Amino acid sequence: MPDSHAASVPHAHHHGHDSHAGHAGHAVAHQFDDAEQQFGAATLGMWIFLLTEVMFFGAILAAYAIYFVTYVDPFEDASNHLSLALGALNTVILLTSSLTMARAVHAAQTADARTQVRWLVRTLALGAAFLVIKAFEYGSKFEEGLVPGIGFRYDGPGAAQHELFLSFYFALTGLHALHMIIGIGVLLVLVWMARRGRFSAAYFTPVEMSGLYWHFVDLVWIFLFPMLYLLGRH
């Protein structure tokens, strides 16, 4: 980018490491006037993104709700195929991970890199534990022949609707697990950034935004758990 032009733009910060751009060595991107505007844009962007996620999960949850109302009995029966214990354990794990994530966001603003990394790694470990348990659950469904399409062997009363329920179970929890995997990827990047001392009271946007995402993914599970696991128990 030619300097002659850049010089004539008072607010422009053309290069990532512009000397007067922001604190702690972090740059304000060239399209923004200041760090405040940049943070505001990032926050708004994240909330809008979460809104699209709400619509994404909302559509399939709405479809599920319609079928549930239509087939109350078979769906309630079918929910007994799921392991309440593992589901509840995962709920506890995720709720705890939300807590550690909140601590990580706090640490990013107030604490040193080592503390930041510690909270991020704890969150990461809990997320991984969730996925491992989920994998065991999926595995047992395979063994029991409860996976629609691939090997569905259940032929008790209302088998068709059980298959429908389990189709939704895999679609919903699968999408959720995919979000968890993405979240863990994001956490790995954050750990790497935190170790390099990128975050401080002046700049912690990535941690804050990832925190919003992580809480959202937890929130989805808070809907999924009762809607899938607790149907047959009332």
Add this chain to the structure above:
Amino acid sequence: MIPELPLFPEQASTMAGPVDQLYFFLIALSAFFSLLVAGLIIAFSIRYRRRRVRLERPEDFGMLQLEIGWTVLPFVLSMVIFYWGAMLFIDLRRPPADSLEVFAVGKRWMWKMQHLEGRREINELHVPIGQPVKVTLTSEDVIHSFFVPAFRVKQDAVPGRYTDLWFEATKPGRYHLFCAEFCGSQHARMIGQVIAMEPADFQAWLSGTERGAAPVSMAEAGKRLFTDLGCVTCHQTDDSGRGPSLVNVAGSAVELSDGSSVVADSAYLRESILRPQQRVTAGYQPIMPTYQGLVGEDQVLELIAYIESLRDRGSTPLGEVTQRKTEAATEGTAG
């Protein structure tokens, strides 16, 4: 040879006239507003074509009044159209009580028709004029749509459920029957004819005298299936079988095992044949196997016709739908 250039479809049902009236009203309305907008654009374009001096236009000439005016006027007009269209739709959706019943099953790429009296047709539907005809639709595979332009009626045939439409033909003739919902390779060839006939001709056709042997009625065919499939071993005429007796069931309220109840309409009867575990009659075990794949949609319709014919005199009141059907059938054969 002068090629044919039709601009308007034939009117051959009682609803064709009323639908066309709304159509003409909307054409007039559209023509008025299109010409108004086009006229204003052309007039302004000529009158105010590019000039070197500015014409003084007040900043807000009648602004609010105009805005309110052209918001309220279209709203009022559109509500009139809404009401008109809605009334027509309700008429189109509500078959008269004395409708003759026929059944059409869509299957790629043909229409299979059945008359209660037993005549079956492919891609042709014979109907009498001067009498409402209710067509019950379903599909064996994908969604089809039963469309008779001359009657201004259309209804999707959806797999797994029953839908219906009705019409009353007004003049004898052969009319296009189209499949209007895309259904694959030969969608455009899934066409047929509705043949409207004088009632007497229709009766002659229906009783099969043109071809000799009298057809087997749908209920009769259903009865044979009922025996052949072994239904009769569990569903006996008294309540001694492992399944409930089906006498007087059609159209009545059925108590279910979960404590709720359901009216045994054709949709419920169909479900009970194909997905018997779905809603089980109170007091019975969910032991009936599914007949999905063993019977086609046309056979399901025959079984339902048979179940609906299972009546003993002077017992519980019959469902309204069934009553009409029986009457229509009786009238049909009597006429």
Add this chain to the structure above:
Amino acid sequence: MTPDPSSRTAVNYLNVDYGVRSWLLTKDHKRIGFLYLVSITVMFAIGGLAALAIRLDLLTPAGDLMGDDTYNKMFTMHGVAMVFFFLVPSIPAVLGNFLIPLMIGARDLAFPRLNLASWYIFILGGGITLYAVLTGGVDTGWTFYTPYSTEGSNTNVTSAALGVFVSGFSSILTGLNFLVTIHRMRAPGLRWLRLPLFVWAQYATSIIFILGTPVIAITVLLVAVERSLDIGIFDPALGGDPILFQHLFWFYSHPAVYIMILPAMGVVSEIIPCFTRNKIFGYKFIAVSSLAIALLGFLVWGHHMFVSGQSVNASLIFSFLSFAVAIPSAVKVFNWTATLYKGSIGFEAPMLYALGFIGLFTIGGLTGLFLASLGLDVHVHDTYFVVAHFHYIMVGGAVMGYLGGLHFWWPKISGKLYPEWLARVSAVIIFLGFNLTFFPQFVLGYLGMPRRYHVYPPEFQVLNVFSTAGASILGFGYLLPIVYFAWSMRYGKVASANPWNAAGLEWATPSPPPPDNFAETPVVEDDPYGYTRIDPGEELQVA
């Protein structure tokens, strides 16, 4: 600010860097807009060729040109390419990308890297879909109705659906970027009610992008999964409901029509004041009606399902709401017309497109009333009447708006003038060709010719011949701008910063704009469309 248009040494976004790499790795919203321009033109050509094949085939009742399956794949290719890969991205991704930062006095969109990612996602989605087409094609129609798409069809539905799914994320990210940019990056003094109506329209469109697109994404994903893994979300044999698919599909796909038309309305709202030298009439009403359309548009999807077996009560509600959503569109048409009053009207190509838009959109909108009327829709549903109606909206409306906008801002985009007379001639050819193509289809539809019919009864032939003749003219008309725009990039006369003497921030910077758009951040002190302050006698710069 007095930019020097004749100086070819001035640094602008086109000459700042050369080479394929500098384009493929660009984060400049203007270059990304240009990338979209090229990509969607390719998709338009593919969809257009398919349309031409369809029209040629329908010259004869027996459909002699191709077989049943080929025909079905052709109209599917036409629909998928045009809807998902041309119309939806057209104005937002090309003109919106290019213009929003310029119009609000920003140096770029809020998230330039995300913007580039959107384009790559779009290309990936388009690539997957093209792969599906080239390796055998898809025959479900762009609507992917179940159970035909999940069980009936044995064509490449899964990959086509995945392509649509992927490209959806491009829309979502573009909408997100626009919303954040419009909220957070406006120049000092540029209050909401000073925003150009084009920006308002993009804002409304972006709302639909972010709320509607996720729903179609998950829906086509479920179709792909149901098809490939044989699970049964919509399968009637498992008690699934094929009609549910239609609800989910139209929840997006009806608002998607507003994705196509709202930006075009925004374009027209910019062009008309410029070529009448008037302030736009009813600024607030036009702005608010865009939002009203975007929000009400989410509540009318069931009007595609009046004959599907949907309950009568649901149909009544959807019909009522469909009439309600027509009102804000009518308000816009009246306001544009009133803007002409006591103007100083010029008829350069952009204005011809804008006037053509008003006429065709009016017809398209009014025939929408036919379809919203329950009793009448039963007859015309899924016939050529519907085909004609939505082409009047999407082609007569959206494409006319897109072409009008492309001509209007071409000097800004390319720094060159397009040949004015040729452009006027092609605008007239397109208008006439369009009407000859699609007007007969209204008649055909009321006669009862169903859509997606490869063969048809002989009495429909004459009207089909008219339509095909019109399509040939239309096709030729579309070819002209592609040729002369490309030609003008190299040989066109150099454009000044503001060849139309137009108001608006985008004209206050050189053509083509420098990489960071403005030499210094502009400060806005007036309402938009300050044409009363511009001397109407000043010559425009045309080639």
